[in-house]
Amino acid sequence: MRRIPILATAIVSLGLGGCKADPPWKVETKTVTFAKHHVFVRNKDQRNPLPSNADTWVDGKEAFSHYCVSCHGMDGQNTGVPFADHISPPIPLLTSKEVQSYTDGQLKWILDNGVSPSGMPGSKGTLSDDELWSIVVYLRHLPPSGSQGVPDMYTH
C-alpha cells in the first residue's frame, strides 16, 4: 500500500519535468534548421508576384501590424514582446540568417502554413495572398531593431 503514494509522486514529477521548456540544444537547433530549410518548408521556387518597392513595403508593414506583431514585434525583432525568450523554441529574430536564408517562396509557405510544432501559426485565410506576399517584401527590408516601438497590445 505504501507504494501507491510513491508511484503517484513519481508520475507527477515525471509529468512536470517533461513539461519544462528548456532551450533547445545546439545540435537540436542545427538539425531542425537544416531539416526545415531542405525538407519540411516547401515552395522554394515560387517568385514573389509583387514588385519589391516602397508601396509594397508599406502594404507589408501594415499587414504585418495586424497579426504578426503580437509575437514578432513591430520591427520583426521581438521588441516589446514579453514572452519572446520564454517559449521553446524561442521566437527567432526575423533579421537572422536562419530566417533570411529562406527563399521568398519558402517564407510565403511558412506564412501560409506555419511551422509545426513551434508556435508559428499559418495565416492562410486570415490574410490574403496579396497581403502575405507584401509581408515577404517587408521581411526582406525590416526596420532597425526598436525603431518601431512596442505593439499596441503591450502598452496598456
Place this chain on the structure above:
Amino acid sequence: MADKHGRSCERGGLIAAKRIAGAAQYISKGGFVKRRFMLLGMLIGFALAGMTPARSVKAQAAPRRIEVTAKRFAFDPGEITVKKGQPVVLVLHGKDAAHGLRFRELNVDVKVSAGGTSEVQFTPDKTGDFVGHCSVFCGSGHGGMMLTLHVVD
C-alpha cells in the same frame, strides 16, 4: 500653345457670351461692315461655345452605381460584371465591422467603418477578371474575403 488653347476652350462659354453681347451692340448701330464682324464673331463664339457643352455632356454621363455590402467574411454580391470604359461607382456598406475593398491592379481602394457607407468612382480601363480583397483587417476570415470584378468589352 496647347495650354492657351485649352484655357480658351474652358472659357468658351464666356467668350461666346461676350461676342454675342458685342454683336448686339453692332446691331443697334446698324453698320453693314460691322454686321459682318458680328456674324464672324457669332460663328467663332458658337464654335467655341459648342466645345464646352460637348465636354460637360460627357462628364454628365451617369456612372453605374453598384451597391456592395461588406460583412465578416464576404462581400455581397461576390461577383460583378462591368464594361470597360464605363464609369462605375462602388458604394460600399459596412455591416458589422470596418472593412475595405481594394483592387490592386485597378488602383482602387475604398474603406468603410462599421455601419457606414463609402463610395469610390473609377473607370476600368482593361478587360479581365480582377479579384478585390478586404483592405481593413477584420478578423480570422479576412484573407478569404474577396469580390471578383469581371471587366468585359
